Amino acid sequence: MVSTINQPYTTLSNGIEMPLLGLGVYDMHGAEAEQAVQDALETGYRLFDTASLYENENEIGNALRNSNIARADVFVTTKLGNVDHGYDATLRAFEKSLEKLQMDYVDLYLIHWPVKGQRKESWKALEKLYNDKRVKAIGVANYLVEFLDELESYAFIIPMLNQVEFTPWLFQGELLQYCQNRNIQLQSYSPLTRGLKLGDPRLIALAEKYDRSPAQIVLRWNIEHGISTIPKSVSKKRLQENFGSLNFKLTADDVAFMDTFNENFRICDNPMEML
Numbered sequence: 001m002v003s004t005i006n007q008p009y010t011t012l013s014n015g016i017e018m019p020l021l022g023l024g025v026y027d028m029h030g031a032e033a034e035q036a037v038q039d040a041l042e043t044g045y046r047l048f049d050t051a052s053l054y055e056n057e058n059e060i061g062n063a064l065r066n067s068n069i070a071r072a073d074v075f076v077t078t079k080l081g082n083v084d085h086g087y088d089a090t091l092r093a094f095e096k097s098l099e100k101l102q103m104d105y106v107d108l109y110l111i112h113w114p115v116k117g118q119r120k121e122s123w124k125a126l127e128k129l130y131n132d133k134r135v136k137a138i139g140v141a142n143y144l145v146e147f148l149d150e151l152e153s154y155a156f157i158i159p160m161l162n163q164v165e166f167t168p169w170l171f172q173g174e175l176l177q178y179c180q181n182r183n184i185q186l187q188s189y190s191p192l193t194r195g196l197k198l199g200d201p202r203l204i205a206l207a208e209k210y211d212r213s214p215a216q217i218v219l220r221w222n223i224e225h226g227i228s229t230i231p232k233s234v235s236k237k238r239l240q241e242n243f244g245s246l247n248f249k250l251t252a253d254d255v256a257f258m259d260t261f262n263e264n265f266r267i268c269d270n271p272m273e274m275l
């Protein structure tokens with residue numbers, strides 16, 4: 001993947017390159033979603049994270065197709081819906097996603113949620129899609145250490161990426177270490193806590209120290225850890241602000257300080273319920 005935009009990329013375990021920062025597109029639809037993708041492309045974003053659950057694969061595909069950016073220069077993730085688990089159902093769901101995106105491959109296909117009793121067969125289907133070269137990389141989402149251990153017992157292919165909720169207020173050090181040890185790229189979702197923790201006085205103090213916004217400090221904290229992150233925004237101003245997290249650094253001490261903010265704070269359901 002070639003980009004003229006100066007931004008950090010990570011190399012997945014199978015050699016595929018992926019930008020560290022991307023746009024999450026949950027909860028945007030129609031013209032608003034198409035405009036957000038267009039604005040993001042103009043800002044420099046090259047990674048887009050959608051899912052069949054978000055019901056906007058069509059719009060995301062339209063916006064990317066109508067842009068002047070080559071398909072090979074963008075990285076598109078989509079996900080298997082919870083209602084589509086099982087070997088054959090997964091293969092069918094994948095074709096439906098491709099059709100909606102109007103693409104002949106996706107860069108990354110993820111199991112959205114470790115659905116009890118079905119995740120093994122679904123992973124086997126993802127392995128087939130990968131072996132058949134229908135996807136550049138495969139991975140999982142919401143897989144805690146227990147789920148990754150289980151997957152390792154039957155998988156031929158170890159996921160290239162694990163997308164989980166991960167913020168200073170939900171600092172999962174053991175999971176980060178586990179993924180790093182196995183060369184599984186960690187990617188954080190809801191990195192901005194949907195705004196709920198951006199007023200934390202410790203974060204505000206850091207924002208003042210670096211003359212940056214609270215959102216930029218949190219996103220930069222991810223980048224310093226080597227964690228890919230996918231903040232969502234439909235505002236061009238905030239898209240630019242979030243992308244601006246790529247052009248400054250935090251000290252190691254400040255990163256370590258932010259690691260201590262942990263209070264097991266979650267926006268989304270705790271995947272442990274699926275064990």
Ligand code: NDP
Pocket residue numbers: 023024025026027049050112141142163164188189190191192193194195198213215216230231232233234235238239241242268
């Ligand atoms: P985020 O933490 O990214 O927060 C998004 C919210 O914050 C929006 O309301 C947005 O508003 C606002 N916002 C964006 N930028 C700023 C800023 N600089 N300052 C203040 N507010 C800001 O939440 P999401 O839950 O959307 O997570 C991001 C992505 O992660 C999703 O879009 C999706 O792709 C993925 N995800 C995956 C899940 C999974 O199970 N795998 C679960 C949840 C999310 P506005 O748009 O108006 O700017």
